[in-house]
Amino acid sequence: MPPLIALEQVHKRYLMDGVAVHALRGIDLAVERGELLAIMGPSGSGKSTLMHILGCLDLPDSGRYRLDGVDVTHMDPDALAHTRNRTIGFVFQSFNLLARTSALENVETPLIYAGVGRDERRERARAMLERMGLGDRMGHLPSQLSGGQQQRVALARALVTRPPLLLADEPTGNLDSRTSAEILALLDELNHAEGVTVVLITHEEEVAQRARRRLTLRDGRLDRPEGPP
Amino acid sequence: MIWATAFPLALRALWRNKTRAMLTALGVIIGVGSVIAMVAVGAGAQARIAQQLESMGSHSLMVRAGTITRGGVRTGAGTTTSLTVADAEAIAELPGVIAVSPTVRASVQARYGGSNWGTVVDGATPGFLEVRAWPLAEGDPFTERHVAAAAHVCVLGQTVARELFGLVSPVGEVIIIRGLACRVLGVLAAKGANAWGVDQDDSILAPLSMVQRKLLGITHIQAIEIQTSGAQAAARLEAEVKRLLRERHRLQPDQEDDFRIHNRAELAETSAESARVFTWLLGSIASVSLLVGGIGIMNIMLVSVTERTREIGIRMALGARRRDILWQFLLEALFLSAAGGLLGILLGVGSALALGHFSQFQVAIAPWSILLAFSFAGLVGVFFGLHPARKASRLRPIEALRYE
Numbered sequence: 001m002p003p004l005i006a007l008e009q010v011h012k013r014y015l016m017d018g019v020a021v022h023a024l025r026g027i028d029l030a031v032e033r034g035e036l037l038a039i040m041g042p043s044g045s046g047k048s049t050l051m052h053i054l055g056c057l058d059l060p061d062s063g064r065y066r067l068d069g070v071d072v073t074h075m076d077p078d079a080l081a082h083t084r085n086r087t088i089g090f091v092f093q094s095f096n097l098l099a100r101t102s103a104l105e106n107v108e109t110p111l112i113y114a115g116v117g118r119d120e121r122r123e124r125a126r127a128m129l130e131r132m133g134l135g136d137r138m139g140h141l142p143s144q145l146s147g148g149q150q151q152r153v154a155l156a157r158a159l160v161t162r163p164p165l166l167l168a169d170e171p172t173g174n175l176d177s178r179t180s181a182e183i184l185a186l187l188d189e190l191n192h193a194e195g196v197t198v199v200l201i202t203h204e205e206e207v208a209q210r211a212r213r214r215l216t217l218r219d220g221r222l223d224r225p226e227g228p229p
Numbered sequence: 230m231i232w233a234t235a236f237p238l239a240l241r242a243l244w245r246n247k248t249r250a251m252l253t254a255l256g257v258i259i260g261v262g263s264v265i266a267m268v269a270v271g272a273g274a275q276a277r278i279a280q281q282l283e284s285m286g287s288h289s290l291m292v293r294a295g296t297i298t299r300g301g302v303r304t305g306a307g308t309t310t311s312l313t314v315a316d317a318e319a320i321a322e323l324p325g326v327i328a329v330s331p332t333v334r335a336s337v338q339a340r341y342g343g344s345n346w347g348t349v350v351d352g353a354t355p356g357f358l359e360v361r362a363w364p365l366a367e368g369d370p371f372t373e374r375h376v377a378a379a380a381h382v383c384v385l386g387q388t389v390a391r392e393l394f395g396l397v398s399p400v401g402e403v404i405i406i407r408g409l410a411c412r413v414l415g416v417l418a419a420k421g422a423n424a425w426g427v428d429q430d431d432s433i434l435a436p437l438s439m440v441q442r443k444l445l446g447i448t449h450i451q452a453i454e455i456q457t458s459g460a461q462a463a464a465r466l467e468a469e470v471k472r473l474l475r476e477r478h479r480l481q482p483d484q485e486d487d488f489r490i491h492n493r494a495e496l497a498e499t500s501a502e503s504a505r506v507f508t509w510l511l512g513s514i515a516s517v518s519l520l521v522g523g524i525g526i527m528n529i530m531l532v533s534v535t536e537r538t539r540e541i542g543i544r545m546a547l548g549a550r551r552r553d554i555l556w557q558f559l560l561e562a563l564f565l566s567a568a569g570g571l572l573g574i575l576l577g578v579g580s581a582l583a584l585g586h587f588s589q590f591q592v593a594i595a596p597w598s599i600l601l602a603f604s605f606a607g608l609v610g611v612f613f614g615l616h617p618a619r620k621a622s623r624l625r626p627i628e629a630l631r632y633e
Binding site for chain 1 (some may be wrong): 234238241245259443494539540543544545547548550551552553625626627630
């Protein structure tokens with residue numbers, strides 16, 4: 001079986017205020033199924049760019065990216081949308097829940113785009129929210145939920161399509177330490193119990209400690225300072 | 230599947246911004262409403278003109294006695310004596326002629342009891358009422374037998390009946406016209422003023438022969454009204470009648486006509502045409518407001534796309550394809566215009582009815598205007614909704630997600 005993620009010599013440049021930035025300078029990365037991986041790095045190291053490419057939100061300029069055995073390097077926008085929907089669950093630092101939309105409807109949204117019928121959609125969204133301990137908050141709007149609860153809704157939304165990959169971009173960046181620990185424990189448990197591959201992108205050392213494998217991104221290049229190979 | 234998902238999403242998005250949605254739809258409501266109301270006013274005017282033309286005897290030709298020149302003196306219209314009942318009968322034989330009505334007119338003083346009234350007596354044949362499409366309000370018309378006998382009978386116009394009899398029914402009574410006792414057989418229906426402001430009800434109708442012999446002492450006639458099958462037939466008959474009359478009156482090629490022909494069908498066409506133009510003019514002015522309503526939709530949709538950039542980015546990250554986003558926003562615009570269109574129909578029909586009820590305007594709600602305004606509203610929705618929707622669907626996910 002091929003690795004879930006396989007990057008070969010991925011480069012990405014973009015213009016920022018008219019200045020060309022070489023954000024990724026030849027990334028090689030393989031992530032096996034079931035891994036819990038942390039990618040660390042200071043701001044400006046290219047973390048966000050790498051996260052966008054891993055998440056199929058952006059395409060590399062050169063190199064190759066195979067996700068779940070499929071080459072996504074030259075996919076059109078609709079095929080990328082389909083891949084995101086089926087293969088990847090996103091958790092963002094700022095939660096990115098749909099405003100003025102209930103927790104239940106938020107969790108249902110990816111199932112809408114997956115073409116799941118109304119009743120099954122509702123059923124699966126409910127079950128996932130209950131699993132996240134939010135059985136009594138389904139009708140609440142994001143503005144009526146605490147940060148930790150919002151991030152749990154986001155987690156439920158990321159996992160409701162049962163994707164093999166969970167991409168978490170600074171998932172605890174906006175949370176206090178106690179809630180952070182809860183969310184991290186949840187990620188850990190999902191990885192263990194369900195075999196979901198988790199890629200954590202963070203700049204916090206204590207978050208990265210959770211991962212069995214850690215990589216550091218510096219100036220657009222990955223190196224492996226610690227952890228088993 | 231796209232519809233099934235985009236439909237509830239669009240509805241929900243509109244529901245979250247009820248006030249804004251209402252205000253946006255208001256432009257379309259007023260646009261559709263005013264198209265329907267304005268066209269109703271125009272169509273009402275059209276119907277009214279058609280009625281007036283009908284009552285004047287549209288599709289008709291009028292032959293009048295003309296002028297003669299004697300020793301360099303031209304005597305003026307209506308002075309020739311060459312037009313006869315036989316001319317009228319010859320014209321009646323021409324193809325395309327439905328009815329002819331030879332007429333003469335005398336100014337008289339009419340008396341009944343202590344009342345008297347100055348008016349005119351039109352001498353005519355029974356065909357006159359047919360040519361003018363003029364029904365009776367009560368009693369009976371005179372017949373061919375009355376005409377043959379030059380009987381002393383008459384039919385009164387509404388004005389004459391009112392002036393001489395007040396509220397009493399004149400049928401069966403005897404009035405005195407220039408010293409002649411005439412029995413009143415009936416009263417004509419009210420017709421009102423004609424297009425030139427002449428009160429058509431201020432006249433008495435009597436057998437042609439009676440007016441010719443007893444009131445005027447002449448044997449010729451003054452005019453022939455010809456009813457034709459339509460505007461085209463009228464135009465063709467105008468030339469034929471001219472040729473026929475010149476031949477019958479033995480006019481030499483160098484002599485001018487001793488009659489004049491007026492083509493009312495032409496006038497009728499012109500009036501009907503200007504009424505149509507009037508309707509379209511009102512309709513198009515109103516559709517400008519519909520267009521403005523559409524621009525309002527585009528404006529709000531563009532604002533909405535900008536405001537919801539983040540939402541679009543999130544949806545794209547969760548797997549929304551470009552066409553999912555496109556349809557979501559396009560359906561919002563379509564909903565706004567369709568809802569606006571429906572409410573606009575209510576507004577338009579309502580205000581047209583109110584206008585007809587409380588003002589002098591005659592209104593006629595045209596079903597085609599409702600259909601046209603509603604489909605135009607739909608088109609406006611697609612046209613002005615497409616640009617913002619495309620803009621939304623073309624956003625790049627990472628830029629949309631980063632948008633604050």
